[in-house]
Amino acid sequence: MKANEDELRRLMISGLDGNAADHATLLRHLVPLLRGFYRRRANGSEDDIEDLVQETLIAVHTRRATYDRDRVFTAWLFAVARYKMIDHFRRNRRLQPIEGLEEILIVEGFEDASDARLDIDDLLETLPAKQARMIRATRIEGFSIADAAAADGIGESDVKISVHRGLKTLMARFQGGGR
Structure with a gap:
């Protein structure tokens, strides 16, 4: 079971x-x-x-x-x-x-997972809007880089950079080095 x-x-x-x-x-x-x-x-x-x-x-x-x-x-x-x-x-x-x-x-x-979803929403709200959208699209909703880029009307490299910078900012906060 x-x-x-x-x-x-x-x-x-x-x-x-x-x-x-x-x-x-x-x-x-x-x-x-x-x-x-x-x-x-x-x-x-x-x-x-x-x-x-x-x-x-x-x-x-x-x-x-x-x-x-x-x-x-x-x-x-x-x-x-x-x-x-x-x-x-x-x-x-x-x-x-x-x-x-x-x-x-x-x-x-x-x-x-509503409590966890609220925690993620709160975390993502601390990021710039584009970074939050791209993290949500690629890491939470499971879209590919290409699909996220097409849906937002931006380039694939912009998606990758936004996700990388957003996750880097969140990790810095978790490790005590962020705002």
Whole structure:
């Protein structure tokens, strides 16, 4: 069974309320999600991926009290997973670009990503309009560079530059160097 946001959130809340069977079911459902998350991002061996999955499951279990029941569960889960991945890279003194900002914020296949969508909208509003439009078109809506350029009436190189500059500005903000 592929669990969706509603089912995972229900299992998490039930587990928080003391239902050990639902908590165990939740952890079992998280294994394939986390494997996929790490395979797409970690570029490591299967052993590394399994280690990351286990570390994340332990973190979900030990930090479950930090989950806000009114928020999207998968956003919380993948934030925990992202931190575990970063810790893993630091331990191994490995530099690895973390691409797919929108995939981290909006989990593919989950219908209820309204909170994450609002966060992305807020972030994009801080950018110049063209940069925000091009990031939204190419990185969130999935348009090709050529399609985004044609829809906006600009050149493909202008799309690439706008996306690059916009993402660079956002990353600088996340790393504490931006406004």
